[in-house]
Amino acid sequence: MGTQAVLRTLPFAVMATVVVLDLLAGSSLGLLPLLTLGPAFAVTGGVRHTALTGLVALVLSVPLAYHDRLLGGPRTTVTLAAIVGVTAAAMLACRLRAEGERRLADVRLVAEAVQRALLHPVPRRAGDLRIALSYTSAAVDARIGGDLYDIARGPGGVRLIIGDVQGKGLDAVETAASVVGAFREAAYDEPALADVGRHLEDHLARQLGGEKFVTAVLAEVSENEIRLLNYGHPPPLLLTCDGRVHRLEPREEAPPLGLGALAPTGPEPYGSAFREGDQILFYTDGVCEGRDRGGDFYPLEDRAPHLLRARDPQEALDLLERDLVAHVGGPVPDDAAMLLVRRERP
Structure with a gap:
């Protein structure tokens, strides 16, 4: 598996690990907020990939909160808000990185054109x-x-x-x-x-x-x-x-x-x-x-x-x-x- 494939898979692997550990340990460890790690790790991918990761984190948080008897409580509300916030920040970072890479590529093309012309x-x-x-x-x-x-x-x-x-x-x-x-x-x-x-x-x-x-x-x-x-x-x-x-x-x-x-x-x-x-x-x-x-x-x-x-x-x-x-x-x-x-x- 290539590096890009590993980076794209990593956020989902992290969230799956959080779910498994939470199901095994119960609500005593309070692992629900760790679902925010999914969109945080997705910052290395694209904007759509990051948005998908945040959506999966939101979907997983609801049954997990129900299992931990936290649904409707303040911890669940804070976790959902954190997932939304981290996802939005990661999407913005992805977009800014992509724009920077495009600008750098354009500058490199111009630089090469100057050099080849000379x-x-x-x-x-x-x-x-x-x-x-x-x-x-x-x-x-x-x-x-x-x-x-x-x-x-x-x-x-x-x-x-x-x-x-x-x-x-x-x-x-x-x-x-x-x-x-x-x-x-x-x-x-x-x-x-x-x-x-x-x-x-x-x-x-x-x-x-x-x-x-x-x-x-x-x-x-x-x-x-x-x-x-x-x-x-x-x-x-x-x-x-x-x-x-x-x-x-x-x-x-x-x-x-x-x-x-x-x-x-x-x-x-x-x-x-x-x-x-x-x-x-x-x-x-x-x-x-x-x-x-x-x-x-x-x-x-x-x-x-x-x-x-x-x-x-x-x-x-x-x-x-x-x-x-x-x-x-x-x-x-x-x-x-x-x-x-x-x-x-x-």
């Missing part, structure tokens, strides 16, 4: 590459974050970026859009991936003045290979065609974009073979840091083989996104972006 739609095909995207907006107060992504063709192959701006809100989204714009400008012209990284570092130094930083991974996919630059971002996962999962970690840690003064030489490029049938998953920390109710992080490496179950990359990524939401047990607490690149037969 981020350029990525192509779903680029030569022998198929690309899938998943973006899940955070639910906490509908505070959108600065997750970013983009794909462009460059002199050496297909180039992409995925990153996360420090902070939340529209300021973070504006910074993300600025970084994406700078990436598009550099990705088409700069001869090497390291030059793209230096262009972004200079852009952030001019635009932000050290006030914000951006963790990011830059990648360039060429024939049978992928080259990477990691600026303090979670490492991508390589899924080979035989089902193995590898973390593509840099040899040395590098600071995020915007903190180039801490490492003037920048991150060292590194790479990996990327052949037909292989997939690479890029993601932000909202994915790997998603926790369940027990506090355990989402086991991304263990669940990544889900991506092999579907022939279509977008379908596979949607499956992984649903698995993440199921692990968290509801909306994710932080923005979670994933970018899946699959190499197929040309």
